[in-house]
Amino acid sequence: MNKQLLFVKRPTGDADASTWSLVSNPIPTIKEGEVLIQQHYVSLDPAMRGWMNDAKSYIAPMEINSVMRAGSVGQVIESNNHPKFKVGDYVAGYAGVQQYIATEGEGYYKVDPNLAPLPTYIGTLGMTGMTAYYGITEVGKIKEDDIVLVSGAAGAVGSIVGQVAKIKGCRVVGIAGGADKCKYVVDELGFDACIDYKNENVKDRIKEECPKGLDVYFDNVGGEILDLALGRLRMHARIVICGAISQYNNKTAMKGPSNYLSLLVNRASMTGMVVFDYADRYAEGAKILGGWMAQGKLKSKEDIYEGIENFPETYNRLFSGDKMGKLILKIIEE
Numbered sequence: 001m002n003k004q005l006l007f008v009k010r011p012t013g014d015a016d017a018s019t020w021s022l023v024s025n026p027i028p029t030i031k032e033g034e035v036l037i038q039q040h041y042v043s044l045d046p047a048m049r050g051w052m053n054d055a056k057s058y059i060a061p062m063e064i065n066s067v068m069r070a071g072s073v074g075q076v077i078e079s080n081n082h083p084k085f086k087v088g089d090y091v092a093g094y095a096g097v098q099q100y101i102a103t104e105g106e107g108y109y110k111v112d113p114n115l116a117p118l119p120t121y122i123g124t125l126g127m128t129g130m131t132a133y134y135g136i137t138e139v140g141k142i143k144e145d146d147i148v149l150v151s152g153a154a155g156a157v158g159s160i161v162g163q164v165a166k167i168k169g170c171r172v173v174g175i176a177g178g179a180d181k182c183k184y185v186v187d188e189l190g191f192d193a194c195i196d197y198k199n200e201n202v203k204d205r206i207k208e209e210c211p212k213g214l215d216v217y218f219d220n221v222g223g224e225i226l227d228l229a230l231g232r233l234r235m236h237a238r239i240v241i242c243g244a245i246s247q248y249n250n251k252t253a254m255k256g257p258s259n260y261l262s263l264l265v266n267r268a269s270m271t272g273m274v275v276f277d278y279a280d281r282y283a284e285g286a287k288i289l290g291g292w293m294a295q296g297k298l299k300s301k302e303d304i305y306e307g308i309e310n311f312p313e314t315y316n317r318l319f320s321g322d323k324m325g326k327l328i329l330k331i332i333e334e
Contacts, residue, residue: 002027003308003331005068005097010052013251014319017312019052020068028102035085036078037101037108041304043071043122044311044327045156046220046318049248058274067096068311071122073111074101074332085110092121097311099331116290117302123326124160124293124300125286131242131275132160133285137168139240139273140216144169147210149229152220153194154181156326157242160289161218162191163298170216173209175202175225177321184324189299203228213237221246223255230259239263239270249319301325 001024008021030036051062051069062069072095076085085091085105093108095101111121123129135157136142148165152158153174162172162185174185174194182194195205206214206228213234219226222244229239247254263270278285292298303323305314308331317323 001025002098002100004099005308005311006065007052007062007068008065010054010064014249015049015052015312015315020312022309022311027100030078030080030102032080033082034080034102034104035076035082037074037091037095037103038077038332039072039074039095039099039101040330040332041073041119041122042095042097042329042331043126043128044315044318044329045071045128046243046245046248048315048318058276067098069094070097071127072096073118073121073126090118092126097308097329097331099308099333116293116300119302119304119326119328120300122328123156123302124298125290127275128156128326129160129289130278130282130285131273132157133164133289134275134278134281135240135242135273136161136164136216136218138278139271140218140238142168142170142216146170146215147212147234148172148216148218149175149206149210149214149232150191150218150220151175151225151229152243152245153185153189153191154324155220158218158220159185159189159301159325160298163189163292165216166190166192167292167297171210173206175221181324197225203231206232216240218242219244223247227257227259230257230262233262233266233268235266235268237266237268239268241270241272245319302328304328304330306330 006021011019073092076089090111091108092111148170150158150162154176165172172191174191177198182196185191185194193209214232217229217239220243223246303325314329
């Protein structure tokens with residue numbers, strides 16, 4: 001049987017167990033030109049909350065009773081004359097939260113578990129890494145000696161953003177929740193400093209760590225911290241809007257920035273970033289990030305939990321902060 005997690009109810013505020021339904025259906029039979037993929041891991045991302053809303057966005061909202069959308073990696077276990085994939089190939093794509101999928105293979109690409117562990121291909125070498133790399137280099141336009149502030153610094157994207165900025169010769173300050181995360185960001189990832197938003201005055205600490213202001217702010221959280229960053233911009237600074245996790249579960253309107261006139265005063269910019277815009281350059285980005293990993297310059301951390309039935313509990317770790325690095329769920333039953 002094929003266990004599938006269906007999206008059955010649009011949440012208001014936080015998503016809970018009633019948002020999804022776990023069902024079992026027969027493993028699909030493949031048609032001519034299709035492959036059957038056995039899923040090993042699925043990616044959990046804050047963007048999932050936006051996909052649940054029935055609202056215009058950069059991607060169509062999920063339909064009720066559809067398989068929960070998610071990035072995934074697995075192995076081809078059957079092929080019916082598929083032109084690209086053969087039995088035994090490992091592939092990554094967007095197969096959703098289900099244990100098996102029959103597909104023509106559009107949007108899937110081969111990965112090599114001998115070069116990196118499978119979870120890495122939906123983390124640092126997948127959409128997470130591409131978001132971080134192109135977000136900070138192409139949208140943030142970092143250059144040597146820039147002063148860079150990164151919120152969500154211990155998270156999937158933020159942890160890579162800061163490391164890339166350090167590799168490029170920037171001074172990098174992170175913002176994370178709790179002493180343990182801040183210690184990890186500085187001691188393990190190599191950030192110059194990290195501000196504990198749960199126990200420190202963020203405004204004062206940004207001023208202390210970035211006395212000359214900010215050249216780049218990479219925003220994963222939105223809300224009050226975005227406003228504080230706006231108040232510390234240098235001339236021609238760049239703000240990258242990657243996410244706003246502090247606002248995703250609001251039952252009222254999202255809180256927008258009140259300090260936005262700082263953009264005018266400092267001739268600065270604030271630009272949204274969607275990774276799909278760089279789809280034709282994923283291979284290039286993965287090669288660069290993979291090279292840094294091989295050289296020991298870039299660390300990849302995956303926080304992996306097990307069991308498709310544990311998806312709701314694992315998903316909520318995105319918003320409770322009870323995780324470190326990239327959040328992944330192992331769904332294969334061995």
